[in-house]
Amino acid sequence: MSPAPLLRVEGVRAVYGDTVALHGVSLDIADNEFFALLGPSGCGKTTLLRSIAGFETPASGRIEVDGEDLLRMPPHKRPVNMMFQSYALFPHLSVERNIAYGLEADGVAKAEVRRRVGEVMDIVGLGPLAKRRPAQLSGGQRQRVALARAIVKRPRLLLLDEPLSALDRQVRSSMQLELKRLQHEVGLTFVVVTHDQEEAMSMADRIAVLREGRLEQLATPQELYANPASRFVASFIGTANLLDGVATADGVEVRGVGSVAATHALAPGLPATAVVRPEDVQLSTDAATAGLRGTVVDTYFLGGASTISVEVPGILAPILASVHGASRIARGDEVGVGFGRAAVVAAEPAAASVTDPAEPLAEPAAQGASA
Known part of the structure; x- marks a missing residue:
């Protein structure tokens, strides 16, 4: 028998005027889990986070921590703390005074405040900066102060609203690893809201993907990537080639491509989409003997791998392939194209392909994520 979840969300519905922000969302979060709420702007992830914190009141549903109904508690009584996107540091207070503020407001004894503040500053590496003020800190250091204060x-549960969005790319990458380390070290349950799928994939134990106020899929990062539940999830998580066709007993029959084998099957005859990740696309320089041929329209060198964009007659969007290291394939080359085993999802009416030939591929690894 699995242990009871720390946080249970049951049928939460949130409404703003005529707009339904959450359509009966239900999910469980385990103790000491790093959990991410992921989705594009307007999907309801921040509304759900604020409902857990007590800053929003759902129209219906239940939210429980350790079996206790949070919706009956005012925000300051909940065993929850929230780290805001802006960090909300007091500019006139030092690092240690910013961290101590909440404890002092709760009337904690001075000796205990000093002990706990010193302990948490050591954990997040702020000891040498204790006397500095926020204006004297870098973005990453301010983020650590906000985290330490939280x-x-x-708290039993720490809520983080887009915690890394204010940082530049290099600092953000290092802080993703730091947050994961800190979560394990302090032994808290983290719930982070983000629209950045790469950020969620690198940090979270499990991810809830939301779309227009509904839970689209809840799974580990590996499961979301390998077995998306829908075309939306397939396009939002990582980069994918989406090939529309008709389901067969062992895959998808795609016009102009032929049969694409899949890891699982839908009922034969149903409209279906084969989800082929770039690393499962095979390119051959011997185009003459290949069954499917195309022309390279662009290449993108990303250090450890290169992404090759190939235009194939009969396929609307270019096919993206990933190869190790720097590729010798160049723009204008004729190549053969083959596909490894794909995931398969039910086709969605009027759905756009994740790869749009009108859009530049500045950062192929992040394609499919919406701002």
């Missing part, structure tokens, strides 16, 4: 009160 965890020093030892």
